[in-house]
Amino acid sequence: MSDEPLIDDEDGTALEAHLESGGVRLDKALAEIFPTLSRARLQALLAEGAVTRDGEPVSGGSAKAREGLYTITLPPVVSATPAPEAIPLTVLFEDADLIVVDKPAGMAAHPAPGSETGTLVNALLAHCGASLSGIGGVARPGIVHRLDKDTSGVMVAAKSDRAHAGLSALFATHDIERTYIALTRGAPSPAKGRIETLIGRSSSDRKKMAVLNSGGRNAITDYVVERRFGEPAKAGGASMAARVSCTLQTGRTHQIRVHLASKGAPILGDAVYGSGSPAAGVKAAIADAGLKRQALHAAVLGFVHPVTGDQLRFETAPPRDMTELERLLADL
Structure with missing residues (x-):
């Protein structure tokens, strides 16, 4: 040496x-x-x-x-405190206690290695200023739940500490309505059902989650196959793709992605859990639609306002990459 x-x-x-x-x-x-x-x-x-x-x-x-x-x-040192960034937000609802937004795909919920800037937290700090709840800590102010960076859809953030505590309690007891739309390779069988497993870190890849036989945490997803694409010529054959509605009864990391993959119907575009290749027609549709992420959208978020007691429910349509992919799949 x-x-x-x-x-x-x-x-x-x-x-x-x-x-x-x-x-x-x-x-x-x-x-x-x-x-x-x-x-x-x-x-x-x-x-x-x-x-x-x-x-x-x-x-x-x-x-x-x-x-x-x-x-x-060595990479440059990044401040532990996120900075406000004037990033446009699609605001669905806002009052003194909370804000609900339609998060675009490609935006991380909060700063993390590889996504230090351009996050929802950076945007909220600019939009809400000092009113954002600080319970989540300096790196995650206002954040009470997360969507994966490449998952689009409805998210709520707390602007006051009392709203943060109330929302956290609702998520902890699963008193939240959360429905997602996924476009999958093939379709889960049966066409409607409940997936209940243990989910925890994969023993072979600690960056991934997996269905476990023991350990992990209980995870429950209810799903419905809403539409099939590329129906086979003969009865009993498998569809090429499907639109699946998934309602979360629990909220584990990557839950829907892991659960659908465990049913042999991984989400299209999912580079982590989408093992295997889709049919040629589906692959072409993905390319033509410009989909560069998992085709997963948080479509519905409903809950009781933790301060006012009002029943709130928000629903948004999937963004263009998913709607265009669905249109193309319909032609298979």
Whole structure:
């Protein structure tokens, strides 16, 4: 190993050191010559392509280390406190205590690694200012529930602490009406039913959720196949795709995506849970519709206003990418 000092560039964003011998795992070797970085952090930087050896990118912490000059380019430090951003919002309802919006696909609910800006929180901070509830913490003010970044649809956020507490209680007891529209590969069978499983982290990929035989948390989804596309010529054959309405009885991470995939009908465009390839006609329709995400839309959100006691219910249609895909699927 090298006893050369760590070298910072003028901006403090790059680290360099020379490795004089190899043979051990790369992440372990790098941890010795870059002692300020943990192996987990080094593995993430390797995966991001932020590490070079003699000017050439290297990746994979389990590979054997080789002698050479290693440079690590560190990403800029991001403030832990989100900044207000003047991002247009489709506001469905707003009063002194809460705000309901139709979140577009591609917008994360709150800042997270890889989505530090352009989130719903950034937009709400600009729109609501100091009135946004702070119970969620500085990184997630007002957020009481989430939609996946690439899922569109209705979301509610709290503007007052009393609304935040009340909404959180409603979500905890599942006293919320939540219905989603999904376009799926094939169709779940039977055409109407309830999916009840345990859902938890996948043992093979910790970034994914999975149906578990034990452990995890109970998850319940009621579904109805509303329309089938590409009906087979012979009776008993499988449809190419379907429009499925899903009503959540619980709210687990990726619940609908995991549940539909477990029924052999993953959501079209889902790069994480959509194993297998759709029929050629469906694949062409996805491309022509410009769908670049999972075809999932939070269509209905209903609840009792936690402060006024009024019954509120909001419903929005899927955005253009999903409506165009459905139109194209109807021609199969």
